[in-house]
Amino acid sequence: MLNRFGWKNGLAALLLSALSSVALAQAAKPHVVVLATGGTIAGAGASAANSATYSAAKVPVDKLLAGLPELGQVARVSGEQVFQIASESFTNEHLLTLARRVSALSKQADVNGIVITHGTDTLEETAYFLNLVVRTTKPIVVVGSMRPGTALSADGALNLYDAVSVAASQDAAGKGVLVTLNDEIQSGRDVSKTVNIKTEAFKSQWGPLGMVVEGRNYWFRAPVKRHTSASEFNIDEIQSLPAVDIVYGYGNMNTTGIDAYGKAGVKALIHAGTGNGSVAAQAVPALRALRANGVQVIRGARVPDGFVLRNAEQPDDQYDWVVAHDLRPQKARILAMVALTKPQDAKSLQRIFWEY
Structure with a gap:
């Protein structure tokens, strides 16, 4: 028997069942929210040869995510544009606004992890600030890139994929705010930008916490300093910074x-x-x-x-x-x-x- 669409009932039921299965599978994946603040990872150069000369903070978060469909394989990803600035222009007010949004999202039952895209110049400062004031055990990952997405051998896409993968992982919970660049998982407390024109720009004298390779985390050490859920400071109680x-x-x-x-x-x-x-x-x-x-x-x-x-x-x-x-x-x-x-x-x- 044909239904009103001209399909046989059996075929229609099979198609609806398949669509339902896909929807259920996607819903079962961890929900990761990407908060975009600008930076090189959202930058664009005049040509593919421009890896160090470009304009930062040009690509909005929806286009950033749409350009990386592989994210859907590891998580259910949604994005918000919090700022669109180069990170050297971050102020205390930017820190407070971002931390309050991260804190609010961390309290939502339907959010499993949070990623912040950020310019590399002050990325380490923002990561450490969040590490001190956001009371949660949920993974928070700050990510950037050293080359704009328009450049040859751009590093932003893989860095963002790694960040979402780490934020979606249960084994990343409780380790404080993390930073992922160049396949490394760094502590937001320890890491610093050490060079300005290489993709392996972020280092810690104590070494990375681990590596992320093809969506899998490999951990080698854990942070011992107080952070996030164990902090005596809480962004919800901070009105301004001295x-x-x-x-x-x-x-x-x-x-x-x-x-x-x-x-x-x-x-x-x-x-x-x-x-x-x-x-x-x-x-x-x-x-x-x-x-x-x-x-x-x-x-x-x-x-x-x-x-x-x-x-x-x-x-x-x-x-x-x-x-x-x-x-x-x-x-x-x-x-x-x-x-x-x-x-x-x-x-x-x-x-x-x-x-x-």
Whole structure:
């Protein structure tokens, strides 16, 4: 018997059953939300030969996802355009807006993981901020690319595929905010951009947490510092971020920057010192004066690896200063801002730098 479409009932039933099975299979896949903020991964160059010269933040998230149909094999993916900017223009307000959206999504029962596409210049800062303030065990993955999608050997598509794959994986839960580039799974706390024109630009002195290859995760270590669900900080309770800035140490250093930041009313100043966070003799009085006026002084280091030892190079206990431990100055700034959303003396702030 033919139905009103002219099909035999049996054939129609078979087709409807197949369509239903496909729908059920897709619904059973993890739901990953991609929050797009711009950056090189959404960039475009004038020609395929332009891998380092291009305009960032041009491709909207819907086109970014539509250009990678393979994502549907690992997850049910939806996208939101949060910002469309180059990441060097990220402000504290951008951080707060993004973190609030990530936090809200993490509370939704129908969301299994979250991916943030981001420019690489400040990707590490955003990843660490989210690591500190979003209270969830669900996978959060920040991803970028070193080449625009229009370039020969563009890396963004695979990086994004890896990010969605990791965010959809149950074994990525509870490991804090992650960063995926160049097949590596990095801790958002530890990783930094170390070079500006290579696809293997992001490294951690402690090594990656694992690798992701063809959609499968291989884990080799786990983060031990406090993060996400174990953090004492919560984006839902943070209305604004205090002023924290960085001053750079160098030969023949003067105190102009230190004095200017003090007059500007910073709540903390990161001193990016040479070597083991060394401070030039002529800068010590200015930093001590800041501390006497209630500004937290945090001794970091401009060197890419290692960590700052307390009471080495400078008598931190005597001066009531804090050391940044192994955090690079830009990340020390992020932690100091978050920590100082609550009242902290130097001792409690130092405890936070040890633990996070």
